[in-house]
Amino acid sequence: ILNAVIALVTLSAERKGVAPPNWIKPVILLSIPWAISIHTVTAFLYNGLPGRSFWLTAILAPRFLASAFAAGPSLLILFCMLLRKLTWFDVGREPIRRLAVIVTYAMIVNVFFVLMEVFTVFYSGIPEHKRHFEYLFVGLDGHDSLVPWMWTSVILAVVSLALLIVPKWRRNDRLLAVACVIVFLSLWIDKGIGLIVGGFVPSPLGAITEYSPTLPEFAITVGVWAVGALIITVFYKITLSVRESLA
Incomplete structure (x- = not known):
């Protein structure tokens, strides 16, 4: 969500030919430790399973x-x-x-x-x-x-x-x-x-x-990758259209 907000706000400002709003800079700075915390919390979830020694x-x-x-x-x-x-x-x-x-x-x-x-x-x-x-x-x-x-x-x-x-x-x-x-x-x-x-x-x-892996697991995995590919495609199309209008 943070990345989506940052991208849309900065691209919108670029399309209008104005500077991005001041409030977006703290959001950009927040996204850096947020990204680190996501992976850290994920690791902590595995660390919290004492019966699984491989993750301890x-x-x-x-x-x-x-x-x-x-x-x-x-x-x-x-x-x-x-x-x-x-x-x-x-x-x-x-x-x-x-x-x-x-x-x-x-x-x-x-x-x-x-x-x-x-x-x-x-x-x-x-x-x-x-x-x-x-x-x-x-x-x-x-x-x-x-x-x-x-x-x-x-x-x-x-x-x-x-x-x-x-x-x-x-x-x-x-x-x-x-x-x-x-x-x-x-x-x-x-x-x-x-x-x-x-x-x-x-x-x-x-x-x-x-x-x-089972068939439901394959289907879930394909679905996750498909959603990710869709999001990337949408954002790239938006970015290219903005840059093309400014060219």
């Missing part, structure tokens, strides 16, 4: 923030490139390069946080926490359906870092687009499959029940 880690909230600052700008870069290709509007190279730097640092921090947790778990030998990582990456008691997914996420993360860390490759639009897609897919697997499903398996009693 103080670094869960920082991991959420790091992955959000990597996946979000990656998607934004892809949208900007898509706009450049399909419409007359070009955001310019400098904003995309700055976003690419944000993605690079955020992805480095995200991988660093994951490695910190892996080291802590296996060096200390915490059995409850260690079993979740074993299930995800090597399988447990013959159950290994998520192992290919997790190693795919790891490989994608390493490849994306290689493409992003080297400045020459990061400034290449084609390689940057590939890196952004890889970052998004890697984090989607890590959070959507590894973190959520991995937190439920094994159970608090040690039982292993393999998970597979």
Whole structure:
């Protein structure tokens, strides 16, 4: 809601050729800690389940923030490139390069946080926490359906870092687009499959029940993505129409 209000107010002011109202600046400043708090509260909800040892880690909230600052700008870069290709509007190279730097640092921090947790778990030998990582990456008691997914996420993360860390490759639009897609897919697997499903398996009693999504879950997921795509399409059409009228 905050983003929608900010976008509509600033675009309306731009269309009228006047400065945005003074009250919108505090709203913009409020949106920054608000975005951080959303991911933090989400992590706290998982932290508040004492029976799920996989989520009982103080670094869960920082991991959420790091992955959000990597996946979000990656998607934004892809949208900007898509706009450049399909419409007359070009955001310019400098904003995309700055976003690419944000993605690079955020992805480095995200991988660093994951490695910190892996080291802590296996060096200390915490059995409850260690079993979740074993299930995800090597399988447990013959159950290994998520192992290919997790190693795919790891490989994608390493490849994306290689493409992003080297400045020459990061400034290449084609390689940057590939890196952004890889970052998004890697984090989607890590959070959507590894973190959520991995937190439920094994159970608090040690039982292993393999998970597979059901048709209602597929339908709900498609619906959520469809609503998000609709909102983005509407806002981009509004933005392009305003910019076109001012051109």
